Amino acid sequence: MVLPLSHSRALVGTATNAASVLSAEFINSQSALLSSEFFISSDFTETSEAYSSILGQKATEVLDEAVIQAGESLRLELGVSSRI
Numbered sequence: 106m107v108l109p110l111s112h113s114r115a116l117v118g119t120a121t122n123a124a125s126v127l128s129a130e131f132i133n134s135q136s137a138l139l140s141s142e143f144f145i146s147s148d149f150t151e152t153s154e155a156y157s158s159i160l161g162q163k164a165t166e167v168l169d170e171a172v173i174q175a176g177e178s179l180r181l182e183l184g185v186s187s188r189i
Contacts, residue, residue, distance in 0.1 A: 106117040106119075107127070107132050107136075109132070111147060112147065113129070115127070115129075115132060130152075133152075134159065137156035137157075137159050137160050138159055138160075138161070138162050138163040138164070138166055139161075139163050139167060140160055140161060140164065141161050141164040141165075142160075142161065143160070144156055144157075144160065169178065
């Protein structure tokens with residue numbers, strides 16, 4: 106999980122104890138991919154324009170996968186047979 110704190114700092118949490126350094130470029134591009142409609146930038150540059158071109162490309166993919174996993178978990182919990 107990444108929580109932006111300023112233009113040059115972010116608080117990063119992981120599920121494991123392994124620490125890794127994430128670049129601002131990586132964080133920003135992943136944020137744009139997962140954002141469904143917009144992202145906020147303090148300036149308009151070629152980089153921010155590039156983020157606009159990838160905006161939301163993974164948003165529906167991640168949401169669809171979460172819905173499928175939730176359905177499968179509920180199915181298992183209720184003891185319902187798998188989909189036809």
